[in-house]
């Protein structure tokens with residue numbers, strides 16, 4: 188057993204930390220207030236190759252593995268939940284194309300995605316379902332060399348950016364759930380105003396309306412009726428992103444609490460001297476360390492997936508833990524701050540709002556636990 | 567143009583803990599000196615605008631083979647390392663002798679760039695000593711550099727002013743940290759660093775014997791303990807006056 192980072196891994200971590208601290212942190216509050224990520228930040232991320240970390244260089248990626256991806260996500264998420272959300276949804280979409288795409292699809296859609304020229308989406312959720320593929324109502328009807336897509340997708344990250352969108356619909360002839368790659372912003376594709384979320388501001392969340400959107404037959408992702416496996420593996424890979432976004436939030440909560448405990452004084456001594464505060468700091472350290480090693484391990488597992496169902500159960504376990512964990516951590520860190528922690532002037536206020544998103548996305552916490560239990564009890 | 571950047575391997579200062587007023591070095595990862603990274607950035611940007619090659623040169627123990635990837639990721643084209651356990655504790659004179667011998671062995675180096683001081687000992691001697699051994703001109707504390715053919719024009723940052731000097735190459739330059747902002751390497755630059763050419767020498771290859779014991783031993787390097795004055799003030803005016811009295815502001 189080896190628990191040390193290699194030189195390359197620690198340089199990747201250091202690179203992400205430096206970029207996050209120097210370029211993102213100074214505008215993190217602005218991103219939160221304006222709900223928009225400045226172009227220079229996206230350009231900087233593209234330059235450092237952060238949009239294609241785990242993917243092969245052949246398709247524009249950096250060949251840095253999912254272990255490299257978790258190290259970067261943690262540092263980015265620590266300073267901006269909104270940027271982490273953008274990166275996570277994008278990498279999830281690319282992950283599905285990488286796993287199920289044809290050679291042509293990978294060349295066409297992954298290269299601009301990995302290079303950060305496009306920002307990719309993955310669209311499953313609909314007004315009628317967020318967890319159950321059987322209830323999908325979007326349709327894809329074959330018409331010559333095209334499929335004609337109709338339906339509404341809800342809460343789709345990055346839907347406003349140009350690029351690929353992996354979209355799930357029922358193929359009308361078979362009634363089977365099937366995945367397609369759709370060029371966003373093609374005719375018939377339209378989007379709502381962005382949703383105004385509680386946190387992770389800057390990460391764009393929109394509804395997508397598909398009205399007779401023509402998708403070429405060659406854009407079928409996998410086979411007709413293979414939508415469920417694409418969804419299963421895609422979302423499992425996506426949980427690496429959501430879990431590490433939560434990990435970054437946990438780290439932020441931990442660091443903000445430690446900083447505040449050292450600075451804030453009562454009767455002439457820092458509150459860090461009080462045992463009640465010390466216990467909270469210890470709880471935060473425990474929460475951070477447990478989430479950290481779960482996420483790092485999940486990244487390593489994702490580099491070499493042998494059994495998608497087994498990986499999906501691992502990912503569900505990590506996501507269930509990290510999603511709840513970050514909410515608890517943020518809450519404890521707010522407690523360390525007292526009323527100040529509720530004020531916009533303090534970073535922990537934003538960290539708390541970002542954290543609360545963790546358990547509700549990429550399948551709610553209960554669904555994760557059902558996957559975990561299923562993997563144990565079905566054996 | 568062959569540019570050499572000399573960089574020193576040091577413990578990552580941010581990860582050193584202090585116990586009983588002594589630094590604890592156990593398990594502290596090694597890195598390269600902060601100002602050395604500015605020196606590297608100077609070398610890499612000269613190369614980018616004028617062409618040529620940047621060789622990073624370093625002397626130290628065997629950890630260097632891993633540590634040097636940091637410089638190769640940040641734009642150095644190749645590395646020349648002199649490795650010996652004794653070099654990790656050797657004084658500035660020994661290190662300068664080793665680096666100068668290595669430069670002589672290289673093909674036609676024209677510019678050697680150093681940080682003004684190392685990140686740990688900060689003796690600030692090695693650059694000047696190397697220049698003396700090679701009998702090359704040296705420019706210390708450069709805050710900007712401009713290269714025109716064979717002529718190097720540099721601004722030197724001095725305590726109460728700036729001096730502009732010109733030297734002809736070959737030359738040795740030491741730079742200050744304010745000279746630039748070192749770039750952040752991308753993911754593939756980091757991952758490919760280990761694949762760049764790297765030559766590893768032992769002191770014997772340069773005809774040198776390194777004394778096993780350091781000639782200078784540092785017995786203590788603690789910052790002086792300072793007593794807090796704990797002055798209680800009642801108004802901003804009093805604070806301003808107190809700061810003036812201490813010569814902190816507007817004399």
Ligand SMILES: Cc1cc2nc3c(=O)[nH]c(=O)nc-3n(C[C@H](O)[C@H](O)[C@H](O)COP(=O)(O)OP(=O)(O)OC[C@H]3O[C@@H](n4cnc5c(N)ncnc54)[C@H](O)[C@@H]3O)c2cc1C
Pocket residue numbers: 272276308309310311312315316317318319341342343344345384387392544547548549550551552553554
């Ligand atoms: C910031 C953000 C980004 C998002 N990005 C995307 C995106 O890019 N793409 C995308 O497709 N979606 C995205 N979503 C949507 C998100 O993934 C879904 O909303 C989420 O999976 C939950 O689905 P739901 O809201 O329909 O809840 P539901 O699935 O309806 O769950 C509601 C409640 O019912 C319970 N429940 C549901 N089903 C069962 C069951 N079978 N058994 C027991 N209990 C059950 C759950 O435990 C939960 O408490 C995003 C959401 C957010 C907030």
